[in-house]
Amino acid sequence: MINSLTRALSGAMGATALVAGAFVSLASPAAAQDQVIISGTVQPGIWIDPDGCMHWVADGGIEGYMEGRVNPENGMPVCLDVNPCGVANTDTMFQTGSARLTASGRAHLREFFQSAGAFAYAIYGHTDSRASDESNMRLSDRRAAAVANVARSVGARVAREIGYGERRPIAPNDSAANMQRNRRVEIVCYR
């Protein structure tokens, strides 16, 4: 125990010395740019949460470190598709350009929300890239709201309902099949 304490103390003093060194090199900005002091390395693992999203995790002996992994391009969490709680193609639930649910679409959704068993749901509407961005935003908003209303009608709690229009495609809008994939309502179950 004393041994480990000595080590911890000398480690702490080493860190102080490094901070002092970094301070000195910052006094000259040009030098600070070429001289990055690497004070240690971390070899993190990945922990995957129940939603499928990744977190960096490392054990430093007595300390533990964890932070969510994000996509450097857009800041979004990096997640595996482990919880496909609901992605519905909107072609089967709505007429083209309409936010009125078909009878079969409504019945399907009602059944889904009655059996999914989450404590809340997030509902996201998406379109393909035809028509204007503005009208797609409006349409996806109204479609998300229509789905959310079915959820509420069977007593499910809706945490959020958002229309993203054509702005978050899952495929390039370069073929009929890809555009169909982009026309969708995503339902995320909060369990």
Add this chain to the structure above:
Amino acid sequence: MLKRTSFILAICLVASGCVESISEGAVRNNTPAGQPNVVAIAEDTGTDGGPLSRLEAGIFIDPDGCHIWMIDDGLEGYWSRRLDPRSGLPVCTQPAPPGSVVGDFSSGSPGIEDRVPRLN
């Protein structure tokens, strides 16, 4: 991110019989000469050890009502925010009041009793 263990170490120093502080996996001295020290790794090498990918989390509902994954892995404690996988937004719908922990966050850690200091 959470660093909670300094409290517990302080308690270990006062009360004798704290085995965990010795065997809690020092990883700082195993680096080849000339290389930066490895200060943290993907495995808990202590008495309750194992790969960190196997941790089990509960949900802590923060004072704003938003969810944080919470794991107690013996001496180490971990917090990381829950984000909606599709929108990237925080999850803030409450299954319980702020301050609550929902689910088993103890990660099945054997043998390490937590003594949490009361702040008031």
